[in-house]
Amino acid sequence: MGEFSFIQWIRKRQKRRKDVMLGIGDDCAVIDVSSDTVCLITTDMLVDGTHFDLKKCTVQDAGRKAIACSISDVAAMGCQPTVAVISVCFPDHTPEKFARELYKGIWGIADKYAIEIVGGDIISGRSPFCINVTMLGRDDGLKPIRRSGARAGDAILVTGTLGGSILGKHLSFEPRLKESLVLNKNFTIHAMIDVSDGLTADLNHILEESSVGAVLYEDRIPVSHAAVELSKKTGHKPLYHALSDGEDYELLMTLSRNQAKRLLSFGLLKNVKVSCIGEIVKEHGIRMKSSGGNIRHIKPRGYEHLKS
Amino acid sequence: MGEFSFIQWIRKRQKRRKDVMLGIGDDCAVIDVSSDTVCLITTDMLVDGTHFDLKKCTVQDAGRKAIACSISDVAAMGCQPTVAVISVCFPDHTPEKFARELYKGIWGIADKYAIEIVGGDIISGRSPFCINVTMLGRDDGLKPIRRSGARAGDAILVTGTLGGSILGKHLSFEPRLKESLVLNKNFTIHAMIDVSDGLTADLNHILEESSVGAVLYEDRIPVSHAAVELSKKTGHKPLYHALSDGEDYELLMTLSRNQAKRLLSFGLLKNVKVSCIGEIVKEHGIRMKSSGGNIRHIKPRGYEHLKS
Numbered sequence: 026m027g028e029f030s031f032i033q034w035i036r037k038r039q040k041r042r043k044d045v046m047l048g049i050g051d052d053c054a055v056i057d058v059s060s061d062t063v064c065l066i067t068t069d070m071l072v073d074g075t076h077f078d079l080k081k082c083t084v085q086d087a088g089r090k091a092i093a094c095s096i097s098d099v100a101a102m103g104c105q106p107t108v109a110v111i112s113v114c115f116p117d118h119t120p121e122k123f124a125r126e127l128y129k130g131i132w133g134i135a136d137k138y139a140i141e142i143v144g145g146d147i148i149s150g151r152s153p154f155c156i157n158v159t160m161l162g163r164d165d166g167l168k169p170i171r172r173s174g175a176r177a178g179d180a181i182l183v184t185g186t187l188g189g190s191i192l193g194k195h196l197s198f199e200p201r202l203k204e205s206l207v208l209n210k211n212f213t214i215h216a217m218i219d220v221s222d223g224l225t226a227d228l229n230h231i232l233e234e235s236s237v238g239a240v241l242y243e244d245r246i247p248v249s250h251a252a253v254e255l256s257k258k259t260g261h262k263p264l265y266h267a268l269s270d271g272e273d274y275e276l277l278m279t280l281s282r283n284q285a286k287r288l289l290s291f292g293l294l295k296n297v298k299v300s301c302i303g304e305i306v307k308e309h310g311i312r313m314k315s316s317g318g319n320i321r322h323i324k325p326r327g328y329e330h331l332k333s
Numbered sequence: 334m335g336e337f338s339f340i341q342w343i344r345k346r347q348k349r350r351k352d353v354m355l356g357i358g359d360d361c362a363v364i365d366v367s368s369d370t371v372c373l374i375t376t377d378m379l380v381d382g383t384h385f386d387l388k389k390c391t392v393q394d395a396g397r398k399a400i401a402c403s404i405s406d407v408a409a410m411g412c413q414p415t416v417a418v419i420s421v422c423f424p425d426h427t428p429e430k431f432a433r434e435l436y437k438g439i440w441g442i443a444d445k446y447a448i449e450i451v452g453g454d455i456i457s458g459r460s461p462f463c464i465n466v467t468m469l470g471r472d473d474g475l476k477p478i479r480r481s482g483a484r485a486g487d488a489i490l491v492t493g494t495l496g497g498s499i500l501g502k503h504l505s506f507e508p509r510l511k512e513s514l515v516l517n518k519n520f521t522i523h524a525m526i527d528v529s530d531g532l533t534a535d536l537n538h539i540l541e542e543s544s545v546g547a548v549l550y551e552d553r554i555p556v557s558h559a560a561v562e563l564s565k566k567t568g569h570k571p572l573y574h575a576l577s578d579g580e581d582y583e584l585l586m587t588l589s590r591n592q593a594k595r596l597l598s599f600g601l602l603k604n605v606k607v608s609c610i611g612e613i614v615k616e617h618g619i620r621m622k623s624s625g626g627n628i629r630h631i632k633p634r635g636y637e638h639l640k641s
Contacts, residue, residue, distance in 0.1 A: 028455050031432055035450070038440070042449040045416060054451035056416055056469065059367035066451065068467055070420035072458040108353060108364055112378035112465045124339055132346070141350040142343070143362035143374065146465075147336050150380040153460050157420045159376055159467035161364065 047171065050234065052101035052218060053162060055169050065162035065169060067098035073153040077196065084123055086196045087156065088130030094221070095160035096138060096200040097274045101219040102169040103209030104162045106138060106202070111145040114155040127156075138202060167209045170278075175216040175235035179305040180285035184297050185275040187224055188252025188266035195272035204297055205276060212288055217278040223271045223327025225311060231279065232309070241303035241323075244316040249273075269326040279305050355479065358542065360409035360526060361470060363477050373470035373477060375406035381461040385504065392431055394504045395464065396438030402529070403468035404446055404508040405582045409527040410477040411517030412470045414446060414510070419453040422463040435464075446510060475517045478586075483524040483543035487613040488593035492605050493583040495532055496560025496574035503580035512605055513584060520596055525586040531579045531635025533619055539587065540617065549611035549631075552624040557581075577634040587613050 036049045046063060047055035053065040069091065073079050077087045092109065099106040111131065115124060124147075135142060140160070184201055201219070208214055216231045224246070232239055243264070252266035259266070280288065285301060288294070303314075313323050344357045354371060355363035361373040377399065381387050385395045400417065407414040419439065423432060432455075443450060448468070492509055509527070516522055524539045532554070540547055551572070560574035567574075588596065593609060596602070611622075621631050 031429065031455060034433070035436055035453075038436070039450055040440075040444055042416065042447065045449050045451055048449060048451045049453070051452075054416070054418065056451065058372055058471070059370040062367040062370070064366055064372055064469070066416070066418055066467070066469065068418040068420050068452060068454050068465070070422055070454045070456050070463075070465060072422055072456060072460050072463075074460075075456060075458040108350065108362070108374070110362065110374055110376040110467055112376050114378055114380055114463060121339065125342070128343055128346070132348075136348055139350065141353050141356060142347055143353055143356045143364070144359075144376060145343075145357070146376050146378045147339060148378050148380060148383060150383040150463075151461065152380050152382075152463060153458065155378075155380075155422060155458075155460060155463055157376070157378060157454075157465040157467075159374070159418055159465075161372070161374065163366070 047169070051172050052098040053169065063164045063169065065099055065102055065104050066159065067095055068157065068159040069094045069098065070155065070157040072155040079154060082196055084127045085130030088127040089134050090196050091156045091158045092131055092134045093198060093200050095158045096202055097219045099160060099162035100200050100202040100205035101217055101276065102162070103167055103205050103214065103217060104164050104169055105206065106140050106160050106162045108141045108143045109135065109158055109160040111142055112157040113145070113147050114152050115149045116154055117149050117151060119149065170209060170214045170217040172216050172218050172231045173234035175231050175237050175279040175305045177237055177305055177307045178282065179215055179279035180282050180301050181228070181239060181279050181303040181305060182285060182288065182299055182301050183220070183247065183275055183277045184299055185273065186247040186249035186298065187220065187273050187275060188249045188263060188270045189255035190251065190270055190272040192251045192255055194251060198274045200274060201276045204294055207294060208278070212280060212284050215279045217276060220273045220275045220277050221271055223269045224277065225268050225323060225325040226327025227277055228311060229325035232311070238306050238309040238311065239303050240306055240312045240314055243313050245300055245302045247298060247300045271327050359480050360406040361477070371472045371477065373407055373410055373412050374467065375403055376465065376467040377402045377406065378463065378465040380463040387462060390504055392435045393438030393441070396435040397442050398504050399464045399466045400439055400442045401506060401508050403466045404510055405527045407468060407470035408508050408510040408513035409525055409584065410470070411475055411513050411522065411525060412472050412477055413514065414448050414468050414470045416449045416451045417443065417466055417468040419450055420465040421453070421455050422460050423457045424462055425457050425459060427457065478517060478522045478525040480524050480526050480539045481542035483539050483545050483587040483613045485545055485613050485615045486590065487523055487587035488590050488609050489547060489587050489611040489613060490593055490596065490607055490609050491528070491555065491583055491585045492607055493581065494555040494557035494606065495528065495581050495583060496557045496571060496578045497563035498559065498578055498580040500559045500563055502559060506582045508582055509584045512602055515602065516586070520588060520592050523587045525584060528581045528583045528585050529579055531577045532585065533576050533631060533633040534635025535585055536619060537633035540619070546614050546617040546619065547611050548614055548620045548622055551621050553608055553610045555606060555608045579635050
């Protein structure tokens with residue numbers, strides 16, 4: 026079983042409500058709550074040993090990451106997060122200090138973005154430490170940006186640099202919320218997602234939802250220093266890590282060439298690098314164009330739970 | 334550390350937003366989403382070995398229970414659940430059939446109450462099977478019923494019978510949603526909660542939030558057949574189980590004597606037993622009045638996570 030094929034199985038069988046504008050299959054679901062307001066909702070579960078390792082990081086780091094991932098999901102829709110509920114499973118006999126440290130990590134980032142923790146559930150079990158965050162967001166008159174709006178001819182842009190997040194960024198990343206709101210207010214973004222599974226995997230989510238394909242420009246992929254560092258240990262090329270590693274939590278988007286030109290010269294995002302890494306095409310799949318002009322097919326590769 | 338004292342610690346330190354009408358400390362939080370609409374939110378985490386035992390029940394039962402618990406939380410506010418997001422952590426190498434059976438259990442009850450699963454997260458780890466449900470609800474013009482509205486002089490009423498849920502009801506219970514909506518539409522309920530931790534523990538939540546106390550009538554507590562059966566094994570009295578066992582998911586409420594009289598003779602709840610089990614008083618704490626007229630103090634007792 027693969028995570029994504031199982032989600033497709035669920036999605037096909039799920040009965041729909043009229044007030045649900047967007048259900049399973051995007052960074053957030055979108056619910057129509059009144060004539061002029063929508064409510065966004067996203068949920069993320071993180072477990073010790075998979076999403077972080079408490080032997081190598083603090084529980085504050087883990088709490089911060091759980092909140093930051095959910096903020097990034099709301100940012101991926103171009104909307105504003107508001108409140109969250111948090112469930113925690115503590116291993117039996119967890120000391121109180123550990124639990125309080127967790128909340129310090131949570132509040133450190135939640136307060137910064139004015140997100141109120143409005144409820145939760147605290148349980149214990151014969152289980153590794155596990156945390157689930159559900160976050161709500163609101164549109165504030167903006168249109169939530171879906172994965173499904175990419176069109177042939179669009180430019181593909183990504184913020185920041187990619188790869189090797191396991192060396193630190195997967196814990197310390199700043200969700201691109203401010204940038205996301207600036208983008209949604211000032212540009213017509215056709216499709217957007219945050220890079221959590223990996224660049225090609227997340228691009229593939231956009232392509233599948235939009236029924237289009239993509240050509241990537243090999244020499245334009247913004248390879249991070251961490252990807253270079255990691256490549257020395259793994260033997261893979263830095264580009265491999267930039268294309269395949271997850272948890273950079275950068276914004277990957279598509280928009281018209283004209284909008285893209287305007288964005289690339291736009292002042293408000295000057296503190297964050299934005300790269301044009303490719304274009305949307307009609308032909309399905311992902312192809313890579315080298316600097317020499319050679320084109321080859323590549324398979325989306327990234328982290329997938331449940332994959333045997 | 335105890336679960337409830339830790340929640341109080343969190344609650345005191347949590348920064349508040351203006352659009353949050355009710356934060357930590359009730360069955361649901363209540364968010365002001367537009368001029369005439371509120372959104373309710375509740376979250377529950379269940380883990381194998383604590384909330385159910387997959388050696389003794391099916392994964393369908395576990396999925397059903399997770400949804401039913403959240404429905405019960407929205408019902409405890411007298412409101413209508415609408416959508417849910419579900420996170421699941423599968424133990425590594427879980428077969429696909431197990432995951433599909435889970436969703437059959439989830440849909441079996443979600444479809445019945447027209448609740449759409451709008452999203453989720455599926456992960457795997459070196460962990461027992463764990464599921465988290467976050468459910469949203471809406472007020473539909475009704476006022477969400479809080480824990481904090483009990484007043485001295487109120488009658489205390491409870492639906493159904495109590496105790497021994499571990500013998501089966503903790504998995505098979507029907508959340509009292511229909512009854513809850515009838516109650517909220519037709520009566521002025523001052524305070525309400527669902528009996529999840531145990532009758533005295535949940536009553537104590539109402540008392541603490543309302544700054545009042547209670548006198549219970551020993552001979553009016555609706556002791557279940559299961560409590561009688563369980564008492565044969567445990568050596569405790571059936572009444573002990575009715576007072577202390579959790580997970581009956583009945584509705585516990587307080588309302589004026591006049592409203593209570595009307596409710597007890599009310600036709601719409603005729604298929605569900607309703608018992609008047611005591612009264613709210615000014616003096617804090619819980620006291621028990623025997624049929625002979627003796628009064629004794631009792632301590633709230635029920636399930637609490639993290640209690641050492």
